[in-house]
Amino acid sequence: MRTVGHRVSAELPGDGGCRISSAADFGGWIGERSVAELAEPFTFVVGTDGVLRLAPRRSEHVACAGGDEVLSAGEISFMREAGRWSxxxxxxxxxxYCPDVTSWTEVACALDDVELGRPSGFTHEVVFRRCPDCQEHNIVREDDFVCVFCGSDLPAAWNVDPAA
Structure with a gap:
């Protein structure tokens, strides 16, 4: 189990996103969402305990995680399908957190734990790399593994983890 990273800010508000560890937890949480909230994606993280946390879209991922390390992070939307949420x-x-696309496994497990229907992988994958020369984080677009800040080549393998 590889953590995505630990990024803590002194300004973190509250205790993080809502822990969703069961279908009942999700049912209670989603039932409190407004129509306007459901029209947008939500912020999510999967903690090192494998539990899904959800927060409004405008929440920072680090705040959603309560400042802790995570296994994955991103955005997620839900829909009703055949009488159940997916x-x-x-x-x-x-x-x-700049999670690698391989963190899907942890997301899938967390969604399965709360009995949500799900796709077979991320529906939108973002490729993150840290530049070995200037140390800036990059989003790789169209397989162009070149740092947008200094022009150096970016590694083919994910390297954003501070331990990497």
């Missing part, structure tokens, strides 16, 4: 779209889009 995941409509899910991405690893989190510039706070």
């Amino acid at each position: 995941v409509g779209e899910v991405s690893n889009q989190s510039t706070g």
